[in-house]
Amino acid sequence: MLSEYLKFAEETAREAGRLTLDYFLTDEARPEFKGDDTPVTIADKKAEQLIRSRIAESFPDHEIVGEEYGASDGDSTHRWIIDPIDGTKSFVHGVPLYSVLIALEIDGKVEVGCAYFPALDEMISGATGIGAFWNGKPCKVSDEPNLDRAVCAHIDTAYFGKNGKGEPWERLQKEVYYNAGWCDAYGYLLVATGRAEIMLDPVMAEWDCGPFPPIFKEAGGYFGDWKGNEGKIDAGEALATNAHLKDIVVKTLAGK
Numbered sequence: 001m002l003s004e005y006l007k008f009a010e011e012t013a014r015e016a017g018r019l020t021l022d023y024f025l026t027d028e029a030r031p032e033f034k035g036d037d038t039p040v041t042i043a044d045k046k047a048e049q050l051i052r053s054r055i056a057e058s059f060p061d062h063e064i065v066g067e068e069y070g071a072s073d074g075d076s077t078h079r080w081i082i083d084p085i086d087g088t089k090s091f092v093h094g095v096p097l098y099s100v101l102i103a104l105e106i107d108g109k110v111e112v113g114c115a116y117f118p119a120l121d122e123m124i125s126g127a128t129g130i131g132a133f134w135n136g137k138p139c140k141v142s143d144e145p146n147l148d149r150a151v152c153a154h155i156d157t158a159y160f161g162k163n164g165k166g167e168p169w170e171r172l173q174k175e176v177y178y179n180a181g182w183c184d185a186y187g188y189l190l191v192a193t194g195r196a197e198i199m200l201d202p203v204m205a206e207w208d209c210g211p212f213p214p215i216f217k218e219a220g221g222y223f224g225d226w227k228g229n230e231g232k233i234d235a236g237e238a239l240a241t242n243a244h245l246k247d248i249v250v251k252t253l254a255g256k
Contacts, residue, residue: 002111006127009102009114012054016047016100017118020085024094024119031092039088044068047084047100055080067207079105081210081233086115087184096120097186103210103233110233113211115185124189124215132218134193141221141242142194147252150197150245152176153187165202165237168226168253172200175252188212191240192219198249200226204238212240222246226253 023029023043031039048068055064063079065071080102085091087098096119104112114125124139126132132139144150152173160169173179180187180196185208187199192215201208209223213231216223221242225235228250241249 002127003130005104005112006114006125006130008054008058009104009112010116010123010125012051013100013102013114013116013123014118015054016050016084017116019043019047019050020091020098020100021118024091024096029092029094031088039092040068041085041088041092043091044085044088048082051080051082051084051100051102065207067205077107081105081110081207083207083210086208087186090182090184095182097182097184099185099189101185101207101209101211105210109231110210110213113213113215115189115211115215117186117189122189124192125211126215126218128214128217130218132192132215134189139193140219141191141216142197143244144197144242145244147175147245147248148177150176151178151180151190151195152198152200153180153183153190153196154199155181155183155187155201157181160202163202165226168255169200169202171255172198172249172252188215188223188240191221191242192216194242197242197245199238199240200253201238204233204236206233209233209238212238216240226250 020043063074066082083101091098112127116123190196212223223240224230
């Protein structure tokens with residue numbers, strides 16, 4: 001059954017992604033700003049509506065939570081977690097690193113995840129016991145064991161200090177080989193496919209990272225919070241690494 005859910009997530013993400021491309025690099029991508037000063041566009045809203053409609057049609061008993069339209073009612077064991085455009089700031093500035101994120105949580109554990117990058121036509125996906133995939137082919141994290149040779153992807157560096165995590169960030173970024181910014185979910189794709197070793201976010205909602213626990217588990221890496229708790233999407237923060245570096249990254253962030 002997980003393979004059916006995975007196929008559904010991949011197909012739905014591609015369909016929603018094609019919709020966003022109708023607005024990408026056009027005047028219609030001009031944003032409004034929500035109460036927390038984050039941008040939202042007509043493409044965010046229409047893509048989430050499309051995803052919700054497809055879920056309701058195919059799995060009417062399942063719950064849904066999404067960034068733009070909140071949580072549905074119900075007490076199903078199955079809950080879809082969606083972000084119609086992760087990286088809306090990239091989207092509105094014409095940067096092709098934004099993505100459509102879809103995950104399925106079953107009995108409180110994310111079992112299926114998909115992240116599609118429409119402007120790049122690039123996808124990572126995975127499901128527990130089935131594997132992790134990059135554009136349909138198996139993917140895995142890197143084997144780099146040394147922190148001083150690791151590539152660390154990240155978002156706006158100001159976010160770390162603004163959210164009380166400036167010191168951990170300063171410790172880590174001084175230890176790695178190279179820091180690469182403007183990533184959003186694309187940083188997690190880079191780690192899952194072995195092209196970077198670390199990605200971290202100081203602030204993270206569950207829809208921002210829903211797909212990643214099964215993808216990283218199956219790709220041989222780690223996804224969870226900064227303390228080393230694997231699979232957490234509700235910690236308000238996120239960290240992904242390869243298996244070799246997980247412990248040293250967690251210790252560096254903690255100042256140990």
